[in-house]
Amino acid sequence: MSELTVDLQRVFETPGIPDDNAFGRWAQRAWLGEDSSEVTIRIVDADESAALNGEYRGKNGPTNVLSFPFEAPAGITVPLAGDLIICAPVVEKEAKDQHKELEAHWAHMVVHGMLHLQGYDHIEDNDAEVMEALEVQLLKQLGYGNPYESEEAEQDS
Template sequence: MSELTVDLQNMFSGPGLPDESQFQAWAQAAWLGQAPSEVTIRIVDIEEGQALNHQYRGKDKPTNVLSFPFEAPPGITVALAGDLVICAPVVEREAREQHKEPATHWAHMVVHGMLHLQGYDHINNEDAEAMEALEIRLLAQFGFGNPYAAEETVKDS
């Protein structure tokens, strides 16, 4: 595993976001590349999340995480993995609906997005099973349970 630099861009003004060191740790754990690289993680609101999802995926609603792998032009070698755009209100809503600790869901979105940047996908069942197994293993390093389990109980605070 090589070093990963995380450029965090927080465009969302609201409580409950993990701190920068958590984003760095989650992204680093999911960076499976052999060479050092860099990723930008942009935290956005509903409006920006919806606009980007509409522009790039043709879906006129916000989504939890969008992954934009960097594709260098021929002959150019730059150590960039790409960009992740995470819509904070969607992640927070999903965590509540799925009865998950917010940090658990945030970590899952970062790990999930990082794997997409590295070519993993879940289009067919075989690929989905491989990607999900890797996500479960990576998240377990932080003490997080299986994000695909039926429901996780939110701890009483």
């Protein structure tokens, strides 16, 4: 199994942000590459997330996770997967609004972002189905439920 080094940057602190080991475990599980690599996960506030979201995606306001795959210049081989920028206030609000466990939502954001770094996306419906199925599988391996099932659906089963 290939190793993934996680560089965690905590530039925003609030209760409920998981410990470093959790981030490492989640990112490693979602690293599907055959070669070892490195990822930077940066925990930010709403202002930094909004600034990056506006600059790189042309969208207003903060978002839960931004993924920046590393694109090496021609002829340069560096084992970097890229960067994940995760907005703690947005993750916390989404978990509360969606009635999800906070830790499970953090895990989902890391897995989701790691898949983006590896070329997965959810723009087209068929790509979204593939990516979501992989997220559900990886999160299950980590001990978390399906993040796309509503709480009502879980109560009905």
